Amino acid sequence: MKIATWNVNSLNVRLPHLLGWLAEAQPDVVALQELKLVDEVFPHAALAEAGYQAVSNGQKTYNGVALLARAPLVLEDVSRDLPGFEDPQKRVIAATVGGLRVVSVYVVNGQAVGSEKYEYKLRFLAALRDYLHGELAAHPQLAVLGDYNIAPTPEDSHDPATWEGNILCSPPERAALQALLDLGLVDAYTQPFLPDGRFTWWDYRAAGFRRNLGLRIDHLLLSTPLSARSWKVDTAPRRLERPSDHAPVLVEL
DNA sequence: ATGGTCGGATGCCGA
Numbered sequence A: 001m002k003i004a005t006w007n008v009n010s011l012n013v014r015l016p017h018l019l020g021w022l023a024e025a026q027p028d029v030v031a032l033q034e035l036k037l038v039d040e041v042f043p044h045a046a047l048a049e050a051g052y053q054a055v056s057n058g059q060k061t062y063n064g065v066a067l068l069a070r071a072p073l074v075l076e077d078v079s080r081d082l083p084g085f086e087d088p089q090k091r092v093i094a095a096t097v098g099g100l101r102v103v104s105v106y107v108v109n110g111q112a113v114g115s116e117k118y119e120y121k122l123r124f125l126a127a128l129r130d131y132l133h134g135e136l137a138a139h140p141q142l143a144v145l146g147d148y149n150i151a152p153t154p155e156d157s158h159d160p161a162t163w164e165g166n167i168l169c170s171p172p173e174r175a176a177l178q179a180l181l182d183l184g185l186v187d188a189y190t191q192p193f194l195p196d197g198r199f200t201w202w203d204y205r206a207a208g209f210r211r212n213l214g215l216r217i218d219h220l221l222l223s224t225p226l227s228a229r230s231w232k233v234d235t236a237p238r239r240l241e242r243p244s245d246h247a248p249v250l251v252e253l
Numbered sequence B: 001a002t003g004g005t006c007g008g009a010t011g012c013c014g015a
Helices: A011-025 A044-049 A116-138 A171-181
Strands: A002-007 A029-033 A052-057 A065-070 A075-080 A092-097 A100-106 A142-147 A185-187 A218-223 A230-233 A249-252
Touching: A002 A011, A002 A100, A002 A142, A002 A218, A011 A029, A011 A044, A011 A065, A029 A142, A044 A052, A052 A075, A052 A092, A065 A075, A065 A092, A065 A100, A092 A116, A100 A116, A116 A142, A116 A171, A171 A185, A171 A218, A218 A249
Parallel strands: A002 A029, A029 A100, A100 A142
Antiparallel strands: A002 A249, A029 A065, A052 A065, A075 A092, A092 A100, A142 A218, A185 A218, A230 A249
16 A cells, blocks of 8 residues: 655645646555645545545645545545644544554644744644554554654754754654654654655755755654555655645555 | 745735
8 A cells, every 4th residue: 555645735736736646656545734725625526536535624824634545445434633632723634544544644833942833833742642642542553644844863854953953853842753653653764765865845945955955854654563665755746836845755555 | 015935815924
């Protein structure tokens, strides 16, 4: 099974890119983030025509997540948000597909270390940990796909001297990510592959993509019954006109 | 037009 995660940064703008990429890459399951649209206008018809069923947890302007499954796979037992964590922001959706429990998560960016948004990020990650603890108990085969807004190691940024200790690369953020792994999840990237490139996000500013000034902040975390046979960033959509600032990441189970 | 980029809304903010 081929699973993927992609922060599309506006599904309205990126729908043509998504449709082209689905036809090209043929993933079985896709987690999307930053839809920036509400469920009422989610493009179900266009995706159905492309062979994909979708469930969404949308929000206007900010956030919004979805899961796609390629027919004949079916998304079932859908749940939205983090139970017990009061939050108007739409950042989590989960479903079961072909015996696999899949979560699409858009972790808070956090803006700057020490800011109010940073505190919210750490609270969100703690609530996510509690939620995944329960998901894992109920569903041994669990894949948590998304934009975590955390670069796990210094090697996951293009310029550790600039990034270390700052937002996306601070020790408390990394500890929160490690706490998710400690539940019994493995970052598919850390399985022994030799990918050409590891970065999944490049800032729009300062020609970040052209200069490969990237970070690895999009992750596919797998429970131990699962194992990845491959891991790769597909940079093709990042090269198109009007791209998302993130590239899709694909893993074969 | 909103500084430097983009998306979305109109609060220039959030990423």
